[in-house]
Amino acid sequence: MTTSAHSIISGTAWSPPAGRPPLSARMMRATWRRLPAGRYRAGWEPGLVVPAADGSPLLTDHYFPRAEGDFPTLLVRSPYGRGLPWSPMYGVLFAEQGFHVVVQSCRGTGGSGGRFHLWRNEAADGRATVAWLREQPWFDGTLGTVGPSYLGYTQWALALDPPPELKAMVVQAGLHDPHAYFHAHGALHLENALITCLGMTHQHRGLAPFLKATLRLQRHMRRVTTAQPLRGAHISALGDEASWLDDVLAHPDAEDPYWSGARLGKVADRLKVPTALITGWHDVLADQTLDQYARLRRAGCETSLLVGPWTHNSAFQQGWPETFAETLAWLRAHLCADRSALRTAPVRVHVGGEDAWRELDAWPPPPAATSWFPATGGHLVRQAPTDRAPLASFRYDPAAPTPSLGGRLLSPTAGPRDNGTLEARDDVLTFTGPPLDEPVDVLGPVSARLTVSSDTGHAVVFTRLCDVDAQGRAINVCDGIARIRTAGHTPIEVTVPMSATAHRFRAGHRLRWQISAGAHPRYARDPGTGESPLDATAFVPVVVTLHADSALTLGS
Incomplete structure (x- = not known):
């Protein structure tokens, strides 16, 4: 229903109220640079009550251009509260550009009624919110989400x-896909899961409680991530309301009914x-x-x-x-x-x-994929091997796990990092190509085909592509992980997706392929016994052997 149509029915036109956005939002807005100038002054109606699908009150803030006329509406539904950073980033900035912005706290968060349940109520509550929008005199019938x-x-x-x-x-x-977020080819995304749980449990309560909870988790991170068993260990750091994380981590199978309707x-x-x-x-x-x-x-x-x-x-x-x-x-x-x-x-x-x-x-763009192969002496070559003989071995000890370094994390240590300290470890294999005569562009998915065996029959393999510069610094580009099961020392072939990238290896740089048996606490330690990392109380060292017919594939 357009504003004009609503006015005909009700006999009154909607006029923007005089409310200004909260001071915290205006202060953060003032710190941003390189953003387009606002077209309007932003107004604010806080604490509107929208009935959820089951009637629970969903607290909602309405930001708007302080001007007459019809403007489209943006819907922003969040379990993290309606204050910073959502208030300035979406409410203020987009209202300044000529949009009504509805910022809503999901059920059970930020003062909204009912009980929050990851991904179970969002479809119904979203539809209920759109039904409420249709009754608002300022809604012109045009909706976007962001x-x-x-x-x-x-x-x-x-x-x-x-x-x-x-x-x-x-x-x-x-x-x-919540399942893929918490589980990767049999490995638990442990550190990201804990930080996600922190945000879900505490961020909607406000900045001060969230910062306090963040510091508490940082203090207890090592104890929580090395607990035997892992199950329930996070409660002491995150509180009883975080108990849902055990259920999430206890269902590694994507086809488990637990994930029904969530993906x-x-x-x-x-x-x-x-x-x-x-x-x-x-x-x-x-x-x-x-x-x-x-x-x-x-x-x-x-x-x-x-x-x-x-x-x-x-x-x-x-x-x-x-x-x-x-x-x-x-x-x-x-x-x-x-x-x-x-x-x-x-x-x-x-x-x-x-x-x-x-x-x-x-x-990805059309160029064909290229493959590189590990060779004796830690070399990475373009010539395919002629056999599948054992090439190199390393021993992984879960009591002193291979640490995570950079990559796809939620922590401030995420992203590209110098891998020198990691590659100096005895439990990390590296294979390095010759200096490049000309640049090599990799645009598309990267994957590893590994032929590996382990002496216990159980292991995790973590594989990473690095760019080695002229000074010898190795910077991570992309990586992946997979859990393997073998019949004793019998090798198996496993393909490990290493995500995708757009990266130029400059002339004079070298490609490096890094292989290990974990990245802790980014991923939960593998116990080496085949038991679930969530419930394992016994951990044994594992010897992992890489065979010659393995390959690193770059591009689509």
């Missing part, structure tokens, strides 16, 4: 049965709502974003992809000017019929090593 991480999940949930008013989505580093990847297989996707190469949800893009393209949905040099958090810090500009251009194009800022190429990626942006017609 938001990162779990706020992306709430968008996919609404798109299960998209309302006719939904004309555009912008999923920023967004989640659609929303198939939404993109039939979606027709124009959808922009944003992520970073070191984002914990990069793989899910790239999967979303592939599904939307196959479905014929209008979509765009932006991938920056970011982690999950830095996309909304250092990367916020690019993220905001991309989001605003998409929303104006599809909600305001203004395509002037929309780029013509559907894909824009940052190329590491080159430190430049490229616009592409598709992802």
